[in-house]
Amino acid sequence: MSQTFSKIIPVTSSIPTSCVDYVHPWTDSCLQAICGLYLYCMFDSLRVYGTVYMLTLLMKGRIPTKDDIKKTLYGIVQSTAFLSGTGFGYSLFLCSLRRLLGHFNILTVSAMPAFLASVFSILIERPSRRTLLALYVSNVATETVWNMAKSRNWVHNIRYGDVAIYSVSMALLLTYFKGGYHKNSDSMFRVLRFVVGPYEEKDYSTRSSQAGGFYRQHVQNNPNDGSRNRSGSWQARNKKNIVLHVVNQMLRVYKKLVYKIKCCDRHIACPHPFSCLYYTLAGAGKMFSIGLGIQISLKLVLNIKRIFQSPRNLKSILFKREMLNLASFLGAYSGLFRASLCILRRIRGKDSPSHALPAGLLAGLAFTRYPDTTVALYVMWKAAQITYNLGIDKGVFPKVPGFTEFLYCFSTAILFHAAILEPTNLRPSYWKFLHSISGGRIACMSRIPLDVWGLDTSESLKKVLAQTKTVPVVYF
Template sequence: MVTAQSLCMVTAVYLSMVTVAVCLCMVTAVYLCMVTAASPWLMCECASRARGGWWRDARGRRPGAAGSLNGSNPAPVSQREEEGGGRDLYSTKPPPPRTPPPPPAPPPPRPYLNMAAHSKAIPHSCYEIGHTWNPSCLTSYLQITRSALEESFKIYAPLYLIAAILRRRKLDYYIHRLLPELLRSTSFLTTNGSLYIAFFCILRKILGRFYFWTPGFGAALPASYVAILIERKSRRGMLTLYMANQATETLFRMGVTRGYIKPIRHGEVLLFCMTTALFMFYFRCKDGLQGFAFTALKFIMGKEEIPAHSLVPETVYANNEQNLKRRVESSRRLNLIALTKKLMDRICKDGPRHRCCKHYEDNCISYCIKGFIRMFSVGYLIQCCLRIPSIIRYMFTKPSQMLSLFYNKESLQLGAFLGSFVSIYKGTSCFLRWVRNLDDELHALIAGFLAGLSMMFYKSTAISMYLASKMVETLYFKGIDAGKLPYFPHADSIIYAVSTAVCFHAAVLEVHNLRPSYWKFLLRLTQGRFRFMNRKVLDVFGSQASKNFGNFVPKLDPRYTVVKPELPIEFS
């Protein structure tokens, strides 16, 4: 006897087969289009080679040439030699010996692997290397402090205000807590920038010269540690995670540049797949995730994927059906909107839905489609909102530019990324429930990994690295709670200081290995003074410090220099 469960199972399998067949047809169509587009080029190439002598007869001569099989007059020996590859094809003389090709030239030495260059020291002063815009250390320190203070306040003022509005803070917070927290974060960022230039000059005066580690890592390490102690403890973990992400990516780029690491194609997508698999597994487990991570995934995936949503799904589904019938019977006025809603409810409910699935208002197919539409809209609107500040200036000068706010490739890519992530995860979870006839937390590992492939629409190393760092932090704290990993006090401050020092070191000696967004942030914090460092002199350390700066050499006052400057300031 055929049961409803078996019919639903067959329907689900049939839909899966149809989906695979449609995908194969699309791939075949794309391949045929590529071949069709390339066919005229191949025909022209074959014709041109035939006219240029690519085709030859059995004796090695071009068709139609003199002396060939279809020619009338035999060609002379010199012409036969020319056509036959440099010698007479009818001659019995041995071919001349061929000279072997010269051996390939050895690869040029890598400047990064020169340890002797890293051990060098340069006698230049801090004015010649660092604050080239002013010979006074104190004046330069005050200028950096002023610019850092202005930019820090511009960064944190809207950030704290928007966060307070989104969290629905009460009036008491705006009166007593908003300004102190804002000033504390502003002081933290200002101190980080100003103390860097201070320790830059102090190390030069103590050591008497510059070494490979002093202009970047050595000056930024104590400055960053002192600065993070000013910030509130509740924000230190977030700042540490952000800077650890930046430093990890910077070290990875350094390893690739030096040849220590070979990058993997689509590596950010693979990292995202593994990270989302773990995140979704802990999301499905009871007490697996807490705080912001759980709230964010609940918003993205919906409450249907929460493990404690329902323990008796059939009972809840029956109650929902009864409530729906009561609402339909009580509604006497059936206008167009009500009919449309009734039709949509009927379409969404009529279809395969496994007994373990918790989406009681939809079948499995409409559940995936609704998830895609919802998150596609969210991603599209987020990207449009991010583009508003850059488009609003064209509102009166070029109104046509306003259309690019809605017709933008990045907006569609972000929407496709979020929409496909949710739909793939939900579809895979439903499919595994049909196959195994149960709901298991291990399904989230497979579904999360496959959903990570959606990053092919919106590749982002920053997102992958941030989520990976967040997962490492989550696993570490779980190990501490289980008593298997030790707890290190002030570890967040130390990690922040080391990570920031690595990024500053790259900003001084290897700007090409630093994330461009962070380099722009440093330029904004110092009002462009970071680019005025004399990186031409720092090339002696073998890190190609001036690679992205061309032949820039600052003009220096020879009265305050140790080494004669290349471009001295001329006094009238």
């Protein structure tokens, strides 16, 4: 019980620690520490954003124009100024608040300096990127707050909790998508259109059954179209080459099977062409293939060194059960969603945007094949953002000026607070990012004066350094 209450720290609780003892023990000069962090942040930010923007430019798949190059260079400079400004402001406000108040307290050791630094730095970044940044840090901050509460035994992990979050959030987004609210052109709806197909959009242009009827008539009039050989010589060669003949026969059987599946029953309320069975299987097969291709590509890229060292490693890398996790998740999600909608249309005799809610909840069960807390939280925050924007458009919610910027600053303050006082509750990837962007300074800040608050801060830092294989060294 005493340990639990030791983690509930009054805001007024302060420590008479100097900047040298806590913030920058590697130098006695505040100015030198601030400038050193700013310069390193600037060069590392330039490296990060230079790579990101150049890859984005190359992914357009065309020769860049002068305007493209100018926008890319301007974006690199602006984003570099934003990220390096955060590091500069954080160090500046740490030392400034210490000199102003004469001590550190639970807020000024990290959270408040990070919040103030973020207020100024986020205004440097382009408005179009602020929402994306706010969603990202809110995602990580949500997980961090949960870990902080769990470490205090206030909450406990819920089995399949991430699946529930993902299912509810995706069901909400799919309802918006099917109801035609995606006309706001949010990037999330482009992803949904790719996964579940364009036929579920509101008032899709090819709702008639003409395509299916024409195909059915064409198959009936040409029953042997897929099995006819082009010439007698081609048939003779097939008999000589038994392997080619078997392959040709298999393709003919496959084509006939596809014909029959396409010509199965389709309900009049269904907006897709061909049969409901074909619609379901086609979506599941497409996404399964894409998921498998992504998984194989990632494995090959991440293990390219091992493959070059010994090609025999290729078998152990690719032939694993987990290689099918992403593929089975994407395939099952698309298939379950499409099948559920077709069943609901048959039961009710009509199509409705409300069908996407139960269909999305059922399809969300596929997330058990590839559970990921980061993805679940991102979808949750994305659903919250789109719901809020739709509420503003309909006059349900008031528009709060600067809410995106405030959310970013508040979430960043939580992350920096956790990085200093209880880094074991921080996502390891974010700790590595802070360690890299600060040149190791985040690990060199002395945690010994902070142990008085009973959070085992020094031990927590040692665990994180060992877990993430980072070192407390200042890189200049």
